[in-house]
Amino acid sequence: MTKKKNAVLGTVKYIVTILFAIIFASPLILVFINSFKTKGEISTSALALPETLNLDNYITIITESNFVSSFLTSIFTVVVTTSLTVLVSAITGYALARWQSKLSRIIMLTIMTTLFVPFQVYMVSLIVIVRKIGLVGNLFGLILVYLALGMPVPIFLCRSYCVGMPKELEEAAIIDGCSRFTMLYKIILPLMRPILATVAVLNALWVWGEFLVAFLVYGNGKPMTLPLSQQYFYGSYSNQWNLILANFVISSIPIILFYVLMQKNIVKGIAAGAVKG
Amino acid sequence: MKKKRKESLFYFCLLLPAIVLFILFFIIPVVQSFLLSFTDSYGMKSTYDFIWLDNYKEAFSDKTFTQTISNTLCYTLIAVVAGNLVSIILAFLLDSKLKGKNFFRTIFFVPNTMSLLVVGYIWYFVYTKFVPEVTKALTDTSVAVLGNKSLVILALAIVGIWNTAGYYMVIYIAGLQSISEDLIEAARIDGAGTFKTIWYIKLPILAPTIMTCLILSVAAHMKVFELPYTMTSGGPVGASSTMVYKIYTTAFGAGRNGYAAAQSIILFLIIGGISLILNFIMKKKEERLS
Structure with a gap:
């Protein structure tokens, strides 16, 4: 029964x-x-199947638009931002876990505050400042802002991870005459590898698709990142949905593949971030 | 003593990059935002006067702004309640031994990997090409969802749910997996069916996770910008203009930085207020349980 x-x-x-x-x-x-239809086919019906399987839209995107250059720009931006984020959050998280001082407490408090004050709240004055430093329209300026905005949760995760790491290994290394920086590089960072992988994957996912910060800080800078180029493309090819959709398909495939490959890390990271946040 | 100082210097060096970044890109802008909200700062002009609460007074008497508050709250309410419901259902479905579990999880998560900008454009296509065509075929009238004042917020909320359901699903699955097998087994032996186990055992244990997801998703949906930006430009007649979209047009369209800063502070107070209330409820619940 x-x-x-x-x-x-x-x-x-x-x-x-x-x-x-x-x-x-x-x-x-x-x-x-x-994305396989012609412009005419889409305007008659969005539901019907394409009459022939033509790849013209895709060929146009790759050969005639700035897709390839913005694709490479996005990859560059992600690689640099994520590497810097991993490095900064690893050393900061480690120091916060090991150093009991007033400064550590102030930084922890600042990190907690960032979790409750979203970027949108201070974006107006942030842009004023970025403009003053002369970083508007500068790719490295954008990377710097990404680094600053993206690091609080990673620092938090790294700190919790380091709190759970045994201190004996470090002490032994120091007694053996190892300098602190060598010890950090040779012992601590390799030990932190699992959490750093999680941090890297989540950060890369965010940077790859981020639009608002890029739009405000980088604006019309060249070469464009992928979301910026998609906005530009949409604006200049309005109503040519065949090309716009083909653009979306090829630019989404890498990130979907990335998710499928990194699924375990992403899932772990989201769950850990939710508990900590 | 000397060793101690060397140690402090080492840690200070490690913290330095983060300190500089926090000061430059967080503390200064936040403080300045607060100050700017009391001024008449305009565009690139570097001088401004303090007009104190005038911006706030203007905000609350400005219908185009107060409308964005109710739009955003309405959007957030739909997206948070319905979205979390969908995520919980998906988590329950995929937590069990289901064939092709990973494949399904991927399908539900993929919308979350895509850029919000692309998500907006894709749904603009769905709402302006697909939906009218289907309604035309079924009822002989083509419905323009995005042009309809009373439907547009719901339409955007559906997109918000589509985009984030997979994300919260992952958190709920993690929560479900932390429930011990023994507990479920004990309930089964006591004669509890699937639904009774869910209602009396799994959901109560999941309560803290639900609260976390509520707080996270309120904060996330209150910040919605890309969806009105790509799909409606806030229209028709401001019916889909959200707070961040309004802040964006006030600051970067009209150049009124001071007024936009005041709007941002109001946004912050609303998000902070809701989060505090939710936190308070959670604490109360925990006290009662322990």
């Missing part, structure tokens, strides 16, 4: 899951199908 009931329940569960999956995937499927 219960076995039968369980089987029915299992089937219902499966059907509901599939329904949800269809609802969630349908906008993406719609985009995917329409």
Whole structure:
């Protein structure tokens, strides 16, 4: 009796899951199908399948737009920002975990405050400051702002991780005459590798798709990052949905692949961040 | 003594980059935001006068601004309540032994990996091409969701849910996995069915996770900018203008930095207020349980 009931329940569960999956995937499927159509086909019907499987839209995107250059710019931005974020949050988190001082407490308090004061609240004066330093429209300026905005949660995660690390190894290394910086580089950072991987993956995911900060700080700077180029592309090719959608498809594929490959780290990071935040 | 000082210097060196970044890109802007909100600072002009509470007075009598408060609250309410409900359901579905569990998780999470800008454009396409075509075929009238004053916030909230459901699902799954198997087994032996186990055991244990997700998602949805920016430009007649979108147009469109700063402080007070209330409720609940 219960076995039968369980089987029915299992089937219902499966059907509901599939329904949800269809609802969630349908906008993406719609985009995917329409990215193979011609402009005329889309304006007659967004639902119909393309008559022929033509790759013209994709070829146009790759050869005629600045897709390739902004793709590379985004990769560069992500690599530099994420490396810096990992480095800064690792050393800061380590120092905060080991050094009991007034300064450490003040920094911890600042980090807690950043979690409650979103960027949108101070974006107006932040831009005024960035403008004053002369970093507007500068890719390194953007990277610096990303680093500053993205580091609080990583520092938090690194600190908690270091608190749980045994001190004996460090003490032994110091007694053996190892300098502190060598010890940090040779012993601490390798020990922190799991949490640093999590931090890196989450940071890369954020930087890759970030639009508002890039838009305000970097603006019309060249070469554009991918979201900025997509905005520009949308503006200059308005109504050419065939090209716009093809652009979205090729620029989303790398990040989806990245998610599939890094799934474990992402899931772990989100869960840890939620508990800490 | 000397060793101690050397140690402090070492740690100070490690903290220095973070300190500089925090001062430059957090503390100064936040303080300046607060100060600017009492001034008539305008565009690139470097001089300004203090007009004290005039910006705040203007904000509360400015219908185009107060409207964005109610729009944002309405958007957030729908997106938070319905969104968390969807995320919890998805977590329950995918926590069990389901064939192709990872495949489904990927489908629900993919919208969260995409840039919000792209999400906005994609849904603009859905709402302006797909929805009218379907409604035309079914009812003979094509519905323009984004042009409809009473539907537009709901339409944006659906996009917000689509974008974030997978994220909170991941947190809920983590919460569910921390429930011990023994507890579930004991409930089953006592004769509790699937739904009773969910209602009387899993959900109460999940309560802190639910609170965390509520606080996180309130903060996230209150900040919505990209969706009105890409899909409606705040229209029709301001019906979908959100607070951050309004702050953006006030500061970077009209150049009124002082007024925009005051609007930002109001946004902060609202987000902070809601978070405090939720935190308070959570603390109360925990006290009652312990």
